[in-house]
Amino acid sequence: MNAPRFIDICLTIMFVILAIVAIWQVQEFPFEDQLYPYTGSGIIIFFISIYTLRLIKESRSWNSDEKNREHALSLQELSSLFPIAGAIALLVIGVFLLGHLITVPLFIFFYMLSRGEKWWVGLIGAALLFAFIWGLLINVMELAMPRALIEDWFDL
Numbered sequence: 001m002n003a004p005r006f007i008d009i010c011l012t013i014m015f016v017i018l019a020i021v022a023i024w025q026v027q028e029f030p031f032e033d034q035l036y037p038y039t040g041s042g043i044i045i046f047f048i049s050i051y052t053l054r055l056i057k058e059s060r061s062w063n064s065d066e067k068n069r070e071h072a073l074s075l076q077e078l079s080s081l082f083p084i085a086g087a088i089a090l091l092v093i094g095v096f097l098l099g100h101l102i103t104v105p106l107f108i109f110f111y112m113l114s115r116g117e118k119w120w121v122g123l124i125g126a127a128l129l130f131a132f133i134w135g136l137l138i139n140v141m142e143l144a145m146p147r148a149l150i151e152d153w154f155d156l
Contacts, residue, residue: 007081009055012048014088019044025146033144087111099148101138105130 019041026037087107094103105126112122137143150156 007084008051010081010085012051015044016048019048029144036141036143095148097149099151100145101130101133102148104133 022037022041026034091103091107094107097103108129109122109126112125113119117125138145
């Protein structure tokens, strides 16, 4: 298995877990507030099912010895995945601690900086994402965002 395929499988597993957690977290919400997480989770599960079926079909068509040696995941490729896994873990922890409104734009800002963009381009991207979350999702669609832990700690 090569590194991109390994990343695909890890992200697939992560999105399945995310969809299940989203459905589990909104069980006690009113019906209207459950629609968005259910719809998003349903779309995620649908496309992941298609991707999984494709993976199964491809894995059956591989020649077991020769092709698998070509796709072996090297230690160097595996170690290049740690920064990606760390960034995703920081994103998840940040959402729980600080909430979506702060963490997601910060994540986008630092991601854009890490990809070589100028700081002002990252700032514009983060500001646009903040405006999208606050303006459309929270104010227009009135989505119930989960409370951040920091709000509970400081009674905000």
